[in-house]
Amino acid sequence: MPIVPASPPRRRRPGANGKLPWHIALHRDWQLYSLVVVPLVFFLVFRYLPMLGNVIAFRRFQPGGSIFGEQWVGLHYVRMFLGDPTFWGVFGNTLAIGALTILFCFPMPIIFALLLNEVRSRYFKRFVQTMSYLPHFLSIVIVAGMLMQILSIDGTVNQLVKLFGGEPIPFLQQAEWFRTIYLSSEVWQTLGWGTILYLAALTTVDSTLYEASRIDGANRWQQTWHVTLPGIRPTMVTLLILNIGTFMAVGFEKILLIYNPLTYPTADVISTYLYRVGLVSNNFSYATAIGLFESLIGLTLILSANAISRRVVGASLW
Amino acid sequence: MRDSRSSRVFQVFNTIVLLLIVAATLYPFVNIVAQSFSSETYIRTGQVNLVPRGFNLTTYQLVMSDSVFWTSYRNTVVYTVVATVIAIVLTTCYAYVISKRGLRGRGLLIGIAVFTMFFNGGLIPNYVLISGLGLKNTLWAIVLPNAISVFNLLVMKSFFENMPVELEEAAQIDGLSTYGVLLRIVLPLSKAVLATMVLFYAVSFWNSWFAAFLYMDKAELFPVTIYLRNLISGASSAMSTGAGTSDLAQTAANIKSVTMVLTVLPILCIYPFIQKYFVSGVMLGSVKQ
Numbered sequence: 001m002p003i004v005p006a007s008p009p010r011r012r013r014p015g016a017n018g019k020l021p022w023h024i025a026l027h028r029d030w031q032l033y034s035l036v037v038v039p040l041v042f043f044l045v046f047r048y049l050p051m052l053g054n055v056i057a058f059r060r061f062q063p064g065g066s067i068f069g070e071q072w073v074g075l076h077y078v079r080m081f082l083g084d085p086t087f088w089g090v091f092g093n094t095l096a097i098g099a100l101t102i103l104f105c106f107p108m109p110i111i112f113a114l115l116l117n118e119v120r121s122r123y124f125k126r127f128v129q130t131m132s133y134l135p136h137f138l139s140i141v142i143v144a145g146m147l148m149q150i151l152s153i154d155g156t157v158n159q160l161v162k163l164f165g166g167e168p169i170p171f172l173q174q175a176e177w178f179r180t181i182y183l184s185s186e187v188w189q190t191l192g193w194g195t196i197l198y199l200a201a202l203t204t205v206d207s208t209l210y211e212a213s214r215i216d217g218a219n220r221w222q223q224t225w226h227v228t229l230p231g232i233r234p235t236m237v238t239l240l241i242l243n244i245g246t247f248m249a250v251g252f253e254k255i256l257l258i259y260n261p262l263t264y265p266t267a268d269v270i271s272t273y274l275y276r277v278g279l280v281s282n283n284f285s286y287a288t289a290i291g292l293f294e295s296l297i298g299l300t301l302i303l304s305a306n307a308i309s310r311r312v313v314g315a316s317l318w
Numbered sequence: 319m320r321d322s323r324s325s326r327v328f329q330v331f332n333t334i335v336l337l338l339i340v341a342a343t344l345y346p347f348v349n350i351v352a353q354s355f356s357s358e359t360y361i362r363t364g365q366v367n368l369v370p371r372g373f374n375l376t377t378y379q380l381v382m383s384d385s386v387f388w389t390s391y392r393n394t395v396v397y398t399v400v401a402t403v404i405a406i407v408l409t410t411c412y413a414y415v416i417s418k419r420g421l422r423g424r425g426l427l428i429g430i431a432v433f434t435m436f437f438n439g440g441l442i443p444n445y446v447l448i449s450g451l452g453l454k455n456t457l458w459a460i461v462l463p464n465a466i467s468v469f470n471l472l473v474m475k476s477f478f479e480n481m482p483v484e485l486e487e488a489a490q491i492d493g494l495s496t497y498g499v500l501l502r503i504v505l506p507l508s509k510a511v512l513a514t515m516v517l518f519y520a521v522s523f524w525n526s527w528f529a530a531f532l533y534m535d536k537a538e539l540f541p542v543t544i545y546l547r548n549l550i551s552g553a554s555s556a557m558s559t560g561a562g563t564s565d566l567a568q569t570a571a572n573i574k575s576v577t578m579v580l581t582v583l584p585i586l587c588i589y590p591f592i593q594k595y596f597v598s599g600v601m602l603g604s605v606k607q
Contacts, residue, residue, distance in 0.1 A: 016457070020422050021470055022422060029421060032415050032496055035412070035496075036415045036416075037408075038411065038463075040412075040427075040430070042465050045449070046463045047434040047438065047439070048434075048439075050438065050439020050440065050443035050444045050447050051438070051443070052443075053442075053444075053446055054440060056442070056443065056446070061446070067443070067462055091496075115332055115335060118332055119332065119336065120329070124333070124336075127340075128337075128340055130593055131340045131343055131344060131589075133597075134344075134347070135343060137585050138528075139405055139524070139581065139582075140583060141525075141546050141547045141581075142525075142582055143544065144547075145574060145578050146346040146349070146578070148550060149574070150349065153364075154361075154364030156367055158364070159364055159367070162522065170411055179473045180517035188342070188343065190419050191339070220328065226573070244410070245436060255526070255552075257547065259476070278445070279441075279445065283484065284442050284446065288440065292440060295437055298436070298437075302436050303436075318432075
C-alpha cells in the first residue's frame with residue numbers, strides 16, 4: 001500500500017513552508033502531470049532542441065549529417081562574420097530599422113488610444129476600433145501585395161505625386177525609400193491592435209483623480225499629462241520592454257517579401273542575410289553563427305531592459 | 319464658456335483625425351476590391367482607386383477555374399483546421415496544468431514555456447531539425463513547430479486561474495477525476511477563451527506562409543499564401559492552367575487583386591462576428607496586477 005498523507009488531498013495553505021515531496025506530489029497529481037507530457041515533448045523537441053542545435057555554429061555541418069554537426073571548428077564562423085563587411089552593413093540596417101520601429105510603432109498606439117479615449121460616442125469609438133484592428137489579421141503576403149499595388153508606378157501614391165506635379169517614383173526599387181515604406185506599413189498594421197491593452201489600462205485609471213485635478217485647475221492637456229499617462233505607465237513599460245526584446249527580430253517576413261537587390265543597401269537585415277547565406281547558399285554553420293549572435297543580442301537587450309526598468313520605474317516583466 | 323468651446327474644437331478635430339486614420343486603414347482593402355472587379359485597361363492606366371471601372375467578373379471566373387488555385391486553397395483549409403485542433407488541445411492541456419497554484423513544479427513548467435519567448439533556436443537549427451525529422455513536404459512541418467504559442471498559452475492560463483477553485487473542488491468531491499473536471503466543468507465554462515484561441519490560431523495558420531515556403535517544395539502542397547506570394551513576386555507565370563497565354567501578362571494585376579480578395583475573404587467574413595471575443599480575450603490575459 002502506498003503511503004497516503006493523513007490529511008485528505010487539498011491545496012497547500014499559502015505560506016506553508018517546505019515543498020511537497022515529489023513522490024507524494026506525483027502520486028496525488030499524476031493526472032495533471034499526464035496532461036503536460038505531450039506539450040512538454042513539443043517544447044523540448046521544437047524549442048529546446050534547436051537551441052542546442054546552435055552548436056553547429058561551432059562545428060562544421062554537412063547537409064544530411066548529424067543536426068549537431070560533424071567536427072569542432074571553434075570560433076571559425078564567428079571570426080568569419082566579424083570580418084565580413086556585408087555582415088556589418090546588415091547589422092547597421094538592423095539597428096536602424098529596429099530603432100526606427102520602436103521610435104514610431106511604440107508611441108503611435110498610445111497617442112491613438114488617448115484620442116480614442118476622448119471620443120464621447122460609444123458607437124463611433126467602437127467603429128473606429130473595429131476598423132483599426134483589421135490589418136492585424138492580414139497575412140503578411142497580402143500586406144506585401146497591397147504595398148506593391150499602391151506603390152506601383154500607376155498606383156495611388158504616384159497618382160498623388162503626379163497631382164502635385166512630381167515625377168512618378170518607383171518606390172520599391174529605390175533604397176532611400178525602403179525604410180519609409182517599411183515603417184509606414186508597420187504602423188498601418190500595428191496601430192489599432194496595439195491600442196487594445198492601453199484602452200484596457202485607461203479604463204482602470206481612477207476617475208476621482210480627474211475630478212481632483214480639475215478642481216486644482218488642470219486643463220485637459222494637463223489632465224492627460226499628469227493623470228492619464230502616469231495611470232497607464234505600467235502598461236507602457238511592459239510593452240516597451242517587449243518591444244525592445246524584439247528589436248533584433250525586425251519584420252523578417254515582410255522584408256523578405258518586399259526587398260530586392262536594388263534595395264539591399266537599406267533593407268537587408270541580419271535575418272534576411274542569414275536566410276540567404278544559410279538556405280540560398282547552403283552555408284548552414286556560418287548562418288547559424290550569425291543567428292546565434294542575433295538571438296544573444298536580443299536576449300541581452302530584453303534582460304537589461306527589464307533590469308533597468310525594475311530599478312528605475314519599479315515595473316518589470318518578471 | 320471658453321473651456322467648453324475649446325473642448326468642442328478638440329472634439330471636432332479629434333473626430334476628423336480618427337476618421338482619417340480609419341480611411342487610411344481601409345483604403346488598401348477598398349482599393350484591391352475595386353481593382354478585382356475592374357477591367358485591366360483601367361488598372362494599368364491607374365484609374366481605379368475607390369470604385370471599380372469597367373466592371374467585370376471574368377478574372378474571378380479565370381482564377382476560380384484554375385485548379386492550382388483551388389488545390390492551394392484546399393491545402394490552406396486543411397492545414398488551418400488540423401493545426402488549429404492540435405494547437406488548441408496542446409495549449410489547453412498545458413495552460414490548465416500551469417494554472418494550478420498548488421502544483422509541484424509549476425514554476426518550472428511556466429519557466430520552460432516563457433523562456434522560449436525570449437530565446438529561440440534560430441532559423442537554421444530549426445530548418446535542420448525539421449529536415450532531420452523528415453517532416454519536409456508534409457503537413458506536420460507547418461503544424462508541429464507552431465503547435466503552442468506562448469502568448470496564447472499565457473492568456474489561457476490567466477483565464478483558468480480566475481476560475482473559482484470551489485467549483486472544481488466540489489466536482490472532485492462528487493467523484494470526477496482531473497480529466498473529468500477539465501472536460502465536463504472547466505471547458506464548458508471556458509467558451510469565451512476557447513473561441514478566442516481558435517480565432518487566434520486559425521488566423522495565424524491561415525495567414526502563415528514562411529513555414530510552407532521553407533519546407534514545401536511541391537506545388538501541390540502549397541497553401542494559398544504561397545500561391546499568392548509567387549504570383550506577386552512574379553516567380554510563377556501568372557496562371558499555370560486555364561486561360562490562353564496572350565492576355566496573361568495583361569491581366570496580371572487584376573489576377574493579383576482577385577487572389578488577394580479571395581484569400582482575405584474568409585477572414586473578412588468572420589471578422590465582424592468574432593471581433594468582440596478577441597478583444598475580451600486579449601484583455602483577459604493582460605489585465606491583472
